[in-house]
Amino acid sequence: MSDDATKVTPARLRRDAYLYIRQSTLYQVIHNTESTARQYDLKGRAVALGWPEDKIHVIDIDQGRSGASAADRAGFQQLVAEVSLGRAGIVLGLECSRLARDSADWQQLVKICAHADTLICDEDGLYDPAIFNDRVLLGMKGQLSEFELHFLRARMRGGILAKARRGELALALPVGLVRDGQGQVTLDPDAGVRDAVRLLFSTFTATGSAFGVVRAFREQQLTFPARHHRGPRSGELFFQPLTHDRVLTILHNPAYAGAYAYGRAAHATGLDGHHHTTARPIPEWTVLIKDHHPGYLTWAQYEANLAVLAANAAARGDDRAAGPPREGTALLQGLVVCGRCGRRMTIRYHIRHGTQIPSYVCQNDGIRTAQPICQHLAGDIIDAAVSDLILAALTPAAIEVTLAVSDELTAQAERADQLRQAQVQRAEQAADAARRRYLAVDAANRLVADALEADWNTALRALAAAREDYRKATAAATALNAQQRDKIRALAADLPALWNDPATPVRERKRLIRLLITDVTLTRNHDCMTAAVRFPGGRHHVLRLPLPQTAWQLRKTPSQITGLIGQLLHSHTYAQIAGELNAAGHTSSDGHPWDGDRVAKLASYHHMPSHDQRLQDRGLLTLSQIAADLDAHPSSIKRWHRLGLITGEQADDRGIFRYHPGQARPARADTENARKRLGDDHRSGRRNPHRKSGRPRTPRQNVRPPGNTETTSPEATGTPSQPPYFPATTRGAV
Numbered sequence: 085m086s087d088d089a090t091k092v093t094p095a096r097l098r099r100d101a102y103l104y105i106r107q108s109t110l111y112q113v114i115h116n117t118e119s120t121a122r123q124y125d126l127k128g129r130a131v132a133l134g135w136p137e138d139k140i141h142v143i144d145i146d147q148g149r150s151g152a153s154a155a156d157r158a159g160f161q162q163l164v165a166e167v168s169l170g171r172a173g174i175v176l177g178l179e180c181s182r183l184a185r186d187s188a189d190w191q192q193l194v195k196i197c198a199h200a201d202t203l204i205c206d207e208d209g210l211y212d213p214a215i216f217n218d219r220v221l222l223g224m225k226g227q228l229s230e231f232e233l234h235f236l237r238a239r240m241r242g243g244i245l246a247k248a249r250r251g252e253l254a255l256a257l258p259v260g261l262v263r264d265g266q267g268q269v270t271l272d273p274d275a276g277v278r279d280a281v282r283l284l285f286s287t288f289t290a291t292g293s294a295f296g297v298v299r300a301f302r303e304q305q306l307t308f309p310a311r312h313h314r315g316p317r318s319g320e321l322f323f324q325p326l327t328h329d330r331v332l333t334i335l336h337n338p339a340y341a342g343a344y345a346y347g348r349a350a351h352a353t354g355l356d357g358h359h360h361t362t363a364r365p366i367p368e369w370t371v372l373i374k375d376h377h378p379g380y381l382t383w384a385q386y387e388a389n390l391a392v393l394a395a396n397a398a399a400r401g402d403d404r405a406a407g408p409p410r411e412g413t414a415l416l417q418g419l420v421v422c423g424r425c426g427r428r429m430t431i432r433y434h435i436r437h438g439t440q441i442p443s444y445v446c447q448n449d450g451i452r453t454a455q456p457i458c459q460h461l462a463g464d465i466i467d468a469a470v471s472d473l474i475l476a477a478l479t480p481a482a483i484e485v486t487l488a489v490s491d492e493l494t495a496q497a498e499r500a501d502q503l504r505q506a507q508v509q510r511a512e513q514a515a516d517a518a519r520r521r522y523l524a525v526d527a528a529n530r531l532v533a534d535a536l537e538a539d540w541n542t543a544l545r546a547l548a549a550a551r552e553d554y555r556k557a558t559a560a561a562t563a564l565n566a567q568q569r570d571k572i573r574a575l576a577a578d579l580p581a582l583w584n585d586p587a588t589p590v591r592e593r594k595r596l597i598r599l600l601i602t603d604v605t606l607t608r609n610h611d612c613m614t615a616a617v618r619f620p621g622g623r624h625h626v627l628r629l630p631l632p633q634t635a636w637q638l639r640k641t642p643s644q645i646t647g648l649i650g651q652l653l654h655s656h657t658y659a660q661i662a663g664e665l666n667a668a669g670h671t672s673s674d675g676h677p678w679d680g681d682r683v684a685k686l687a688s689y690h691h692m693p694s695h696d697q698r699l700q701d702r703g704l705l706t707l708s709q710i711a712a713d714l715d716a717h718p719s720s721i722k723r724w725h726r727l728g729l730i731t732g733e734q735a736d737d738r739g740i741f742r743y744h745p746g747q748a749r750p751a752r753a754d755t756e757n758a759r760k761r762l763g764d765d766h767r768s769g770r771r772n773p774h775r776k777s778g779r780p781r782t783p784r785q786n787v788r789p790p791g792n793t794e795t796t797s798p799e800a801t802g803t804p805s806q807p808p809y810f811p812a813t814t815r816g817a818v
């Protein structure tokens with residue numbers, strides 16, 4: 085102690101004492117209280133050495149932390165900080181190497197303590213790191229501590245591994261599997277739990293995606309069992325809504341396939357001092373014992389499920405293989421393979437006339453190497469041809485498929501119903517047990533009786549809720565079933581009708597097509613497309629399809645129509661030609677009836693001379709020309725034309741006329757006679773009412789001349805060969 089007395093100098097006593105307490109695991113904190121008590125005893129040691137109690141600081145915030153690294157231990161860092169700042173006169177710890185488990189941390193602390201003139205104290209003694217002997221001793225203690233940790237770990241790990249290799253290390257079991265009295269793994273004796281797990285796997289098989297499983301459970305209002313792993317309710321069962329990560333965990337867990345697996349993940353400590361866990365591929369697992377215990381699926385099914393999950397993760401790998409059916413209209417989504425380079429093809433959508441048109445594109449190499457895409461095919465033509473092929477191929481098998489679908493739906497509904505019933509039964513049992521506990525207790529024991537009565541009430545409320553859930557779910561299920569059955573009958577009667585029914589979701593169609601087709605290899609040739617459809621079992625069928633018409637081809641008017649218009653322009657205006665074409669049953673290239681505007685545009689596009697141009701070429705005169713020739717006012721020309729004394733032809737849809745050349749000026753007597761004969765009164769400017777009955781009015785053409793809203797001009801509607809009736813207004817000629 086005399087040695088100690090020299091070490092405890094007044095300078096050190098003026099500074100504070102730091103007592104560092106730690107336990108490496110929470111288990112130790114709870115159960116190894118002896119060690120904690122010993123560590124606190126060191127406080128008495130510090131008092132004995134001369135430090136007043138109020139200057140002794142206890143650092144115990146690292147309790148329950150593993151000591152393998154200082155990174156996560158705020159308490160240790162605080163200790164180092166205090167020492168560095170020269171505030172610590174002494175640092176106390178049980179087996180002082182426990183101060184730090186890592187030798188590097190320890191050596192650093194010893195060095196800092198030496199510089200800061202701080203003592204280190206443990207149960208065995210008091211050390212001054214500034215003294216060479218003490219420093220060596222402390223260094224050795226640190227190294228021994230590290231050895232101890234290493235051997236302890238190696239021994240533990242060796243024991244664990246040996247046990248795991250025999251398949252005897254008791255690993256935590258997922259819900260649905262339990263250990264019996266002998267420690268053997270068996271299926272959960274609770275039928276409700278077993279059914280729920282089985283339903284999860286069968287739903288995954290049916291939907292092909294973890295998300296689909298979650299949705300199916302949610303739609304049917306089904307919950308999934310889980311067990312408390314620790315705490316006072318450890319081992320107790322409870323039900324909760326199924327989540328996506330839960331489904332993934334279950335699908336990845338080999339225990340459900342009856343396999344015993346150990347070391348499925350690699351653990352490593354990063355440079356930041358944090359632990360990282362990464363999943364290992366199956367061949368790298370430390371221990372894998374197949375057929376170790378009864379399971380819910382075979383190893384082959386387990387591997388198949390993992391393959392489906394891997395394929396669904398569209399971002400994984402460069403070959404985006406068939407993903408789960410999605411909502412887009414491309415029927416062969418995920419099934420198309422490029423006939424040129426053998427890669428999976430992707431889908432692009434574009435909108436034509438308001439509908440989504442898919443096209444299949446091979447752009448894999450194009451994206452990677454920034455080159456033009458490999459090939460690009462019109463999806464609608466291919467989809468239609470493959471649909472036809474399937475419907476043709478399906479006729480004999482249609483009933484079988486339908487029945488299988490029907491059976492599957494019924495079985496699924498029954499399974500769901502059983503699960504819901506089991507939930508009600510469980511609630512009934514719980515309520516019954518609570519009732520019996522209440523009845524068994526002595527009524528005089530008020531406190532216990534009250535608590536048990538409250539339990540009973542809670543159980544009864546849970547039972548009422550479970551019954552209500554069951555009632556709602558079955559009501560929903562029966563309503564659905566009636567509809568489903570009708571749908572199935574329709575399906576059995578006529579699969580093609582259902583297939584073509586727009587109400588059938590695209591996703592269902594895709595799911596069906598995936599049952600019937602393995603893949604489709606598409607190739608675009610210079611004159612056609614080929615689609616090689618491969619069926620399960622290796623049979624295949626090659627479809628030869630026409631290339632889609634280009635937008636220009638689609639819009640192009642057939643040449644015979646163009647030719648007809650060219651001929652008709654000799655004797656007809658645009659509106660008149662439109663009337664002729666419509667009467668003959670022709671429509672324009674985009675399916676609309678013809679009108680003067682469309683004919684005019686087409687004629688202009690093909691550089692056809694207009695009707696007016698043709699009349700001019702034939703030497704017919706404009707109104708002003710003939711007026712000059714005959715030395716008359718234009719209004720006289722119009723009157724003579726109306727009276728049939730000179731001849732002309734309608735030049736356009738605005739009612740403008742051209743007049744034949746070489747006509748003589750009518751004599752005044754002829755004009756008077758004609759006017760009397762036709763009852764024309766040029767002064768009133770109105771038609772004689774007798775004319776109406778004497779001459780039937782020419783039927784109006786239901787066509788408007790282009791660019792002119794004023795269409796009531798009688799000249800525009802009359803035929804040029806007959807002199808028109810009296811006009812309401814007079815129009816000037818060109």
Ligand SMILES: [Zn+2]
Nearest residue numbers: 422425446458
């Ligand atoms: Zn390609």
